Amino acid sequence: MNELWDWDAAYAVLPELLLAFLKVTLLVTVVSTAIAAVLGLVIAILRMSVPKPVAVVINFIGDFIRMTPIVVQLLFAYWTFLSVDAIVIGIAVFGIHYSTYMAEVYRAGIESVPKGQWEATKALSMSKSRTWIAVIIPQALRATVPALGNYAISMFKDTPFLLTIGVVEMVRAGLTFGGNHFRYMEAITLAGVIFLLASYPTSLLISRLEKRLAYNY
């Protein structure tokens, strides 16, 4: 009973972990990454195209979100928006929190587009929206894809914070199993292994993508 590892317990907990992984962890990661990727781009473009005082305000809000812990934001939103499901709160908070990081990535990507490109669009008297959509964003994205991927992995590994607002994600499912069967070792170890198995190949994929997308100026 006191042995360090019990295969029966491991087999018993694995389906529960995988279910929580598919139903919560993966769902939150995918949807929140999509939100963060789109919202981050919107923030980055807004910041560069609105008047200076407005940009300062946007900057401040972004800094504020980035400089406060995600757990605090989760709990704050959880107890403020009472009629919203905890999982929806989780997705929104993760999406918005990481969009502020992604906005920084996009900013760096946009700034890496050579000045000549901007000048060229002017010379061709392209409209502002055409400049962004046809010229700047496609070039900026190439430089930002790897960093965005890394933030997605980082978000993936942050999903256990959801247990603070009562969302039964993978770690909470493991803890519940542990509490009922007095076996934590298997549940927590397997949760860690599932995280590793999902994030390590993703990071390899991202580094391959990075090499393929790298610009040869």
Added chain:
Amino acid sequence: MNARLTKSRTALAGASILGMLLLAGCGDGQIDSAEGGEGAATGDTLAKIKDEGTVTVGIAGEAPYSFQEGGEPTGGTIAMHEEIFKNLGVDNVEVALVDWDALIPGLNAGRFDLVSAGMSILPERCEQAAFSDPEIMYTTALMVKEGNPKGLTDMDSVLKADDVKLAVLSGGIEAGYADKLGIDNVQSVGNAQDGMDTVAAGRADAFAMTAISLNWLADNNPDSGVEVTDAFVANIDGQEQIGAGGTVFRKGDTELIDAYNQELGKITESPETYVDVLGEFGFTEENLPPKDLTTEQLCAGTAG
């Protein structure tokens, strides 16, 4: 020079391996002696506590079962154990406060003599430890906003009502009920206090938990704006979910368990004697187990 260096390195490696072996040997020795100690305690726990005049009980600090107030242990199962052990000639009941999950492991490691927490008698727990006769019947209740605006009475009413969010304790038995009944608008909470806050703030419409705990919470937080429905026995697929709690002992402490059960029988004999000991903490005659309910049935999962 080089050869000497290699030699001294080999010696160092040898010494460290020897050291590790020694440590491992000591470790083994300690485990053996601990097991020996436990072995000696097994079966002799009754003699030991009579000898010392003190019984140490493990608690998880859960009101109203066993908790500490102003440094003093108190609660329903504590009152019961003080009564029972006084009759067994042990005047002093001491507590060891640990996490809920550490109660049975701590008991088996010999940190305390029994677990005083009204722990539910469940098959998987019976594999790890021995239970006394049933002591407390567990019925379920719902904590709702004052006035019960959604008119909830039991789990079925939650299932039938539209737009009712149910809070349950993460890993609690009610979470299993909700799951089996197909109630999917569920918010899980970490502890009873969180559950009450969740209902008080309006994040959930009802919080399902053991009636005893909910009544205690509501009585001790009169300003929280919540109330507790009448207790009910949850019904899943036509099967009444009978749950009962007892005191947990180490397997093999049979003499202690027999002596304990005999004294326990004097308390569970009639509703009067039962409420006399436990009534102060909100337990009522509804919590008195029926005479035909046995620990064997509960351990086998065939009660109800």
